[in-house]
Amino acid sequence: MNHPEMAERLEQAMALSGITGVSKLARRTKIDRGYLYKLANGEIGNPHKYLERLAEAMGVSPQWLGYGRGGPYDHERKSLRQGAFRTTVTVVPSEGGDYDIDISVPDIFNSQRHVPRDPELYRFIYLPEMNDYFPGNTLLTVEKKPRPEPGIYLAWYIINGKKKLGCYQAFYDECELKNTQKITVNNKTANQRGEAQLIGRVRNMDYWKVDETTDF
Numbered sequence: 001m002n003h004p005e006m007a008e009r010l011e012q013a014m015a016l017s018g019i020t021g022v023s024k025l026a027r028r029t030k031i032d033r034g035y036l037y038k039l040a041n042g043e044i045g046n047p048h049k050y051l052e053r054l055a056e057a058m059g060v061s062p063q064w065l066g067y068g069r070g071g072p073y074d075h076e077r078k079s080l081r082q083g084a085f086r087t088t089v090t091v092v093p094s095e096g097g098d099y100d101i102d103i104s105v106p107d108i109f110n111s112q113r114h115v116p117r118d119p120e121l122y123r124f125i126y127l128p129e130m131n132d133y134f135p136g137n138t139l140l141t142v143e144k145k146p147r148p149e150p151g152i153y154l155a156w157y158i159i160n161g162k163k164k165l166g167c168y169q170a171f172y173d174e175c176e177l178k179n180t181q182k183i184t185v186n187n188k189t190a191n192q193r194g195e196a197q198l199i200g201r202v203r204n205m206d207y208w209k210v211d212e213t214t215d216f
Contacts, residue, residue, distance in 0.1 A: 002042055006039065007040055013072060016151075017057070018150025051066045060073065084105060087124055088101070088124070089139075094130075103210065105208070125199075131164070131165060139206050141203045143203055151170060153169070154166075
C-alpha cells in the first residue's frame with residue numbers, strides 16, 4: 001500500500017455517508033469499480049479527475065478527501081459562519097447528567113446540502129469532552145423524526161445503570177435498510193454494550209465550543 005492516508009480517508013468518508021462497500025460506491029458515482037478498489041487499497045494517491053464526484057457523493061470536503069487538508073465537513077464551514085440562531089442545546093458532559101441551555105448556534109440551514117432546512121425538525125446536542133464515539137467540543141445536529149436512511153444514528157446506551165451517549169451505523173443492503181444493531185418497534189436496540197434508546201440520525205457534526213463569553 002503506497003498511499004495509506006488516501007485509503008483511510010476514503011474508508012472514513014464511506015462510513016460517514018453510510019456506504020458499506022466499494023461496489024455500492026461505484027454504483028452511486030458511476031466510477032469504474034476496479035479503479036475504486038485500487039483507491040481503497042492505497043494504490044492511487046489522489047483521484048484527481050473523480051475527486052469532486054466522490055466528495056459530492058459522500059458529502060465530504062474535496063480538499064480533505066483528496067489532500068487531507070482540514071476536516072471532512074470543512075466545505076460547509078463558510079456557510080456555518082454566515083449566521084446563527086437561538087435554540088435549545090442539550091449538553092452531555094463526560095460526568096454527570098445532561099442538561100439544556102438556550103444559546104445561539106451556527107446556522108447550517110443556509111447551506112444547499114441541508115434539506116429540509118427547517119431548524120424545528122432537528123435537535124442539537126453538544127459534547128464538551130471526548131467520549132468513546134466523538135471528539136470534544138462537538139455540536140451534533142440530529143433529526144427528530146426517524147427516517148429510513150443510511151448514516152450514523154445517535155442513541156442513549158444504558159451501561160451499568162448509567163445513561164451514556166453513543167452511536168451506531170445504518171446502511172443499505174441492496175434496497176433494504178439494515179443496522180449494525182437490531183432495532184425494535186419501540187425504538188429500542190440491543191448490542192454487546194447493553195440496551196440503547198434511539199435519538200435520531202446525525203445530520204451534521206461540527207467543531208463548536210461554549211466559552212465564558214457565550215451569551216446564554
